[in-house]
Amino acid sequence: MKNYQIATIPGDGIGKEVVPAALNVLHTIADVHGGLSFVSTEFPWSCDYYAEHGKMMPENGMETLQSFEAIFLGAIGNPSIVADHISLWDLLLKIRRSCEQSINIRPAKYFKGLRSPLTNPNDFDLIVVRENSEGEYSEIGGRIHKNENEMAIQNAVFTRRGCESAMRYAFNLAKKRNKYLTSATKSNGIFHTMPFWDSIFNDIKKDYPDIETESSHIDALSAFFVTQPEKFDVIVASNLFGDILTDIGGAVMGSIGIAPAANINLSGKYPSMFEPVHGSAPDIYGKGIANPIGQIWTAKMMLDHFNEEELGQKLLDIIEEVTADNIKTSDIGGNSTTLEVSNEICNRLKAL
Template identity: 60%
Template sequence: MNLYSIAVIPGDGIGIEVVPAAIQVLDTVAEIHGGIRFDWTHFPWGCEYYLQHGTMMPQDGIDTLKSFHQIFLGAVGMPGLVPDHVSLSGLLLKIRRELEQTINVRPAKLLHGMKSPLAAPQDFDILVVRENSEGEYAEVGGRVHRNGEEMAIQSAVFTRKASERAMRYAFTQAAKRRGHVTSATKSNGIAYSMPFWDDVFREVSQLYPDIQAASNHIDALAAFFVMKPHVLDVVVASNLFGDILTDLGGAIMGSIGIAPAANLNVERTYPSMFEPVHGSAPDIAGKGIANPLGQIWTSKLMLDFLGHEDLGEIVLGAMEDTLDDNVKTADLGGTANLKEVTERVIEHVKLRAEKGVSITNRL
């Protein structure tokens, strides 16, 4: 039996509610499978911790996390009390950087039972692979002249190693899917980093002759997400471009509240971290009406990374079955609460496991 030790950081707002819901689903999957178990260790890190201790996590927090197989994160943020740059840099970004989670993966898929705001979305299924360690988010720059003539400089950093790593990962994922990788660029306007990115992409694509490769400028690619998302398979992008495209991906799915993300240490020298894209939503926190599907989909990504793709398909299929039943929270136009959605997902997990139904063989 595989026993996985998971560090749980519910964080803030609705994270405290949706994380236990997803854990219930994962524990149900483990009970059904019999060959896996999860050992959950909870950490109260986040903005409440910051208000009490002046830091988002303890000084030895990173060393503590290194002993776990994976990290399960809820949401981070407490607008009005803790500045966003403090909450993000003190926890989420700190973990990503110091545990070398250099690849961010976010799917955008039209789920059964979801209504896309697009008029004719067809069945799109996009996987965005985002370089997660440098690019436009590199901590290089500063501010000078604070006397009324202030100036800020922010430098983007693109290394061959990080760019190539993200692209190689994108091509390996495309080989498991529909065999196409699109690179997001802006080399017609950004003079150095983007032509460099294009050069590396061309070189990497030659190593995968069986995979189709294309390069699109980010503005045109954003339009493709809206006008013809069904033609896209795997998209590889820099830190900033990937961040923007995946929010757009959540929007065309029908709600950014259901979108999942994985921050991967692909070398597996440190734990990876799995989190939903949605924020802490303090306006609805504590009311029991938050949508747990983003966190539950995130658990599917963790199962995939652990090598249990078959179990991950059961979870995603159970989500779609629940949406097909019209058991939805208010943000999706339904009347169900968090508990009702979670219970229905668990019910469908059990049904799918009993009948051996996969996501491609629907009930």
């Protein structure tokens, strides 16, 4: 029996609705499979926790999380209680950095039962590997002077180790898929960091002669995500570029509300974290209409991380069957509730 120890942080807003729904799906998978179980420990860290305690998590929060095999996060943010930069940096980014989650992966695909805004989506199926710990989101910089002399400086930090880790992860992923890897760059406009990125990519690709590669400038690449997403397989990108591309990926699927993400610790020393891309949507919290697909697809990515890829694929197939049968929430054109969607997925899992 495989027992996976999971720390769950529902967080804010609809995270408190979609995390329980996704956990119910995971427990159903465990019951059907019979050879594994998921032991979930919930932590109430959120903006509400901040309002009561003056911080997003307790002092020993990171030490507590590091004893688990994975972290399953719902959504963070409620600007009516806590400014976004505080909730983001004191919980989400704190976990990513303290647990050395240097890789972020986000898939986007033509999804059965979901209407893409593209006229001809052509069954696209791509995945973005994003460097997740440095790049343009470095904390180095500052502001000086006042009035008309005020100045802000933000330093982008690219290390060979960070770039190479993301690129090798992407190459290895491409080997399992369609053997085609695209590097997002902007070396014609960014003088130092992007030529550095390109040179590392060109060095590493020599170790993967069976992988077809290309480098594409981020502005053109963003346009191609809309005009011809079907041409892409795996894309590797810096922190900022990967962030932009994955939001476009969610948009061309038809809803960012179904998009999943994984923050990967490569060494296994600390847990990886799995979270949907959508926000906390406080305006619909408590109405029972939150879309659970993003969180459930995120659970599929966690199964893949645990080397339960066959189960993960079965789950994704059933998710698509359910949406194709119009059992979906109102944000993607249906009239089902959060529980009706997750319960239908559970029922179809039981029927396997």
